[in-house]
Amino acid sequence: MGVHKQSVSFTDAAFAYAKELVDRGDYPNMSAAVSGELARARQLREQEQALLQAELQRRLALPLDQWEPVGSVEALTSGAFARIDDLELRARHGA
Template identity: 70%
Template sequence: MGVRKQSVSFTDAAFAFAEDLVRRGEYPTISAAVSGEMMRARAARAAEQALFEAELTRRLALPVDQWAPLGEPADLTRGARARLAALRGDDGA
């Protein structure tokens, strides 16, 4: 595994968290703590993506008669369009 040296900045809270991980013996150095926690975050995101893909595949495999009707296409975006109109301060027209 290669190592790349990089200067980064952390918030006080993030640095304190990394220091605490080292103090508790979970990592030998701050660099190891940051790298290790980045890899944990990467693995968590990959697992979340895999679960999402598996659920999507499962749902797409359902017979058509088991699909829930969505109604009119305009109904799907009505709330979002109303929110955007409110943010713009107009009536959405």
């Protein structure tokens, strides 16, 4: 396993959390804390992805008569488009 030196910046909260992990003995130093927590985050994302894929496969395996109708494409996407519009409006007004 190679080691790459990199200078990074942290928010106060992120730095305090990493320091807390070192102070309580979960990791020997800040570098190990950051690397360890990144490894944990990666593992969690991979597990979430595997669960999502398994659920999609389960649903795709259902017979067609067990599928739920979704209605029109507009009804399916209207909530997402409304959220995007709201975010754009907030960004324009600096909220």
